[in-house]
Amino acid sequence: MKKAIYPGSFDPVTLGHLDIIERSAKLVDHLIVGVLNNKAKTPLFSVDERVNMLKEVTKHIPNVEVLSFSGLLVEFAKEHEVNAIIRGLRAVTDFEYELAMSQTNKVAAPSIDTVFLNTSLEYAYLSSSIVKEMAMYHGDISKFVPEYVIDKVNEKYNASNN
């Protein structure tokens, strides 16, 4: 059984992330979407909120499981006996960091390879940070995130403006 993990912060999940998830799920028997609970950062959404949004927007994909994790990705990957870590590459600028991370992870877990998927061109510019910046200034984010996520993001900024 081929298992992979697609890790990220997903703060919030974007259409770019969902594109990678849908395509990755076709490549393996089971895909874990791993939501990083990074205590060093202050995300807009709690880890539970991010997990719940991902569960909702991936419920149409039967072989996808959404889990959160703290600490090292490779330890979580070993614990779940995955064969591969999947990462999306939007542009050349992503590659330097991703290459360093994949090489580090390979040393830490030689049995686990990192597999890169090119982000679809329509989402190559997209990031969670851009979505949050647009929403902060009440821009239209409907082309950037799944429909279920639109209101969740806007509520965060409408609440903070009151």
Ligand SMILES: O=C(O)c1ccc2[nH]nc(Br)c2c1
């Ligand atoms: O949203 C982000 O910050 C982010 C970062 C890096 C990324 N690579 N592929 C995708 Br989709 C992607 C998204």
